[in-house]
Amino acid sequence: ARVFLARGFPVRFAEEPSPTGALVYWLREEEHGKAAGGENMTPSHNPLSTQGQRWNLENGDVAPTSVTDRIEREANIICMRDPTIEKHDLKQAESENRFTYINMREKYVAWVADFLRSQRLDTLLKDFYSKPGHRFIHNAMNGVARGYIPEIFENLGIPAESVFPMDSEKDNLLGLRFYANPEEQWLLPTMDRLKQVGAIFECANDTDGDRCGGILDETGFTNLNKLLAMLCDFTIRGLGWENHIVIRTGTTSTAIDDVVQALVGEYNIPTPEWDQINSLVQHPFYNIKRIADDTDTDLNYILSLHKFPCIDTEVGFKYISSAMKKYDLPAAIAGEESGGFTIKRFPDKDGIIGICIIASMIAWHGKPPGKIWKEHTEKYGEKHDVRLDIWAPNTPKEKIINSWLDNPPESIAGQKVLWAGGTYHDKVEFVLQSPGWGADTDAAIISRLLVRASGTEEINRIYIESSDKTITDALKQASLDRLNNLIIEDVNSAANHFDLADRIASTGMTFMTEPTRKQYFNAVKQRMNTLATETGEKPVEIYRKILHLLTLGMDRDVNVRHAAWDIDIGAEYYRRIFR
Template sequence: MNKRAITFGTSGWRAVLAEGFTFENVRIVVRAIAEELVEQGTGGNGVIVTHDTRFLGDRFALTAARVLAGAGLTPLLTNRDTPTPVAAFEVIRRGADGAINFTASHNPPEYQGLKFSPASGGPAPKELTSALERRIAELQRKGAPIPLGAIPDEKFDPRGPYKKRIGELIDLEAIHKSGIRILVNCLYGTSRDYLDALLTEAGCPIEVMNNHPDPLFGGYPPEPAPGYVPDFLDRLESGSFDLGLCTDGDADRFAVFAPNGVSPNANEVLALLLDHLATSRGWKGTVVRTVATSHFVDAVAQKHGCTIVEVPVGFKWIAQEMEKAPEEFVIGGEESGGLTIRGHVPEKDGILATLLAAEMVAVRKEPLASILDRLKKETVDVVSRRVNFPFEPEERDALLARTGDPPSEFAERKILEHITLDGDKYILEDGSWVMFRFSGTEPVIRFYLESTAERADILEAAGRRFLGFA
């Protein structure tokens, strides 16, 4: 038996297929989830079981369903691959006890993953994933066969209810009436028949790319980053489009592109959509962002009288803040390209995000680049960067000691505040900031910075010297 420890990150368990991610380990993990549900006195309302378009996703889902049935629980299988936010929506809509979703999100094609969402529909909190890890380790130690049960033939199609809800949250008619021309990239993943269908059914003039399943994702990781979507960017520039919309493999992350090479990053999209919600809908209240997310969002929040709540990296922290006071929540997001809004699921949703961006462009009646430029002039104009530095395992303690004990100055600016919410973040006297955070999955330290364009290179060079990677 493979005794390799199984750990849960911010979005569940991920491993390379046929190495750590095996049918045997899947049976163990799902059995641990089932035992946890039974012990908590839940499990009587069924568990959603679904998958993305990766290798063997449907087979893993059937295996999970049989393990749940073997524990006396009711598996609720989808009839096809499903976006992560749709799985979350179905948990809430049905009052289910949770969802088991086989997805490795934007990881390279050789990876598979298992994400468990509890009855809230949001990401599993740390106390739950820690409890699951303990159960998994005990099941591995015992090595006993995992009981399997029979599963019903019936499966359900989750598209209709979710699309209806998105139609209530997004003004699709405004997008249609505006006549904006949209290029959609489903990235061989789960957003096909959702993102493209919502726009097509509303009568919007769109062109769709990569709207069929491909476990290899066209030869790139299924991440909507410029370096991984060359065909999409070429088509966007060669066609007469106003906007390009792209989601990742499981449709929880997003990217929005404009022609002529001027495209906002995820930080900027979050700020833009906050401004749109406050301006067009009059929404006020709480805006939640992770500690690594741009303070451009803070400036826009201040403009509209909204309160900023800063949380650790990981969407589960945003979800927890959203659940505390859903009526006060406006928007929550992170620099890695995930967000949700008031009245929606406590999970990041790339379909919602891209459509909300299209609504904004339609309502404002001007190009995306112009909207962004004006908002920066009204608030702040900053540059945000993230640089990854690999290190040897024996270097970790020295790096940890160095970042945890900041100097009085950084890049010739006084450090006014040292935030240790998640990693080490230094707020500098000129309003710029830098942050150091260790990856939870690989020997990499991430260096974040935000400043004016004139000082961005200076801060990056200072960060390299400070860490010893100059």
């Protein structure tokens, strides 16, 4: 704020840490697009150590790449030059009426409640959640969304006890979580709370309240891939939102496409890109590496597997926002599997509105999400999807992508590769078909496998989907085997004990079987012995140095990261090497 003031910008500053949705609301509804922009400092759904700058344009839109690249470039130049940064005095600016505190919460809560009334959802919510036993848990994960859902429900005249607040206290360490991420791993441990408070389901937001990654009920966790498909059905059939487009990112399940395809004949749903090969494949950096050329496989059929009734975008909400502007149509649902979605013409994801819409969908069906999904699959077909987040050193993290692009296989886990393509260092994707179907494409089982390298963390994200769970499981294991083999191979190139310790610390053990872990630490021990020979030290001296780096010398965030996945990496190393 002091830097903005020094450069001549008046500043409105939130009285308390506020969710992204409230910031977007303020830019659109209070400033009416006349502000220079809005800034939110947050780690979002990422580790606490990755505190970042989130910038929204004057109309609330997510800042596009051209803007974020410019901000990043200018910030890096400032860091390199280390100039004296001019900062204005806050008290002086306040006396000049150039710096004012604002209460975003009160007006934003009223605005969300008014929107729900405009869609006649207030009656639906009140009728369902006013009944005894019809309550749910809102887990704020100690983030800024705390208190918002109960207040919105109270504004609608719904009893406060219908929403049970969990982790709604301010805690700068987020309850010792590695990150506040509303996904399966972080919600499943709270399953017992459902029975304790008599709740139908539990939902959660991330640190800045723009994500609501999934919901938990007595049947387990329902991820956003499934939720987006169910929400699409709800907004079109339940709310009658016709002439609304549907948008998803390329990593999001095609279960939502199945809904649009089934409803498009009965409802007016624009599908402006259905007749085109999706735009991701047309990107100039995308490489098509394999298209099956058997005589019994039709090329047009293979190409049709890259044509979708939904608008398909790159990963990142700025691309979803851009697609909404391109077609100038409201969205029945527009989202990404990583936890964020929006509706209508709201330009950014909003986890608080998202939870209100999810609660409305559950009220419309009158049953918990697990049962809704079961009925959904009976209507639209089954889709099994898996996403794995696997910590891996940078070399194997990219090698699994590049090596598959260089030498795409003809089959994976017994499934025929119809299509292989992607972008070097970024992603590789496969469209696969169950063998033996020949020209009978209607009966064939189509599966999809995509591997992405995170741009911010040492993580590979593996996405798998199929209508057959056995195939999903086989593809999962094949992908894990390939990545783990590359991680083990990478150990042999460690330059010294510091480098080796760093690679061990960067390796996630969660998805390694016992034999694979044994193989991995055998490779580690062999490399340490080689390093000892090269440096003239005793092997045990190298062992101890690395043990120190993985325990007393380990970065706190790395240690917490392993602990979050139920691994004590120092203890695991000690047990494997010294015992």
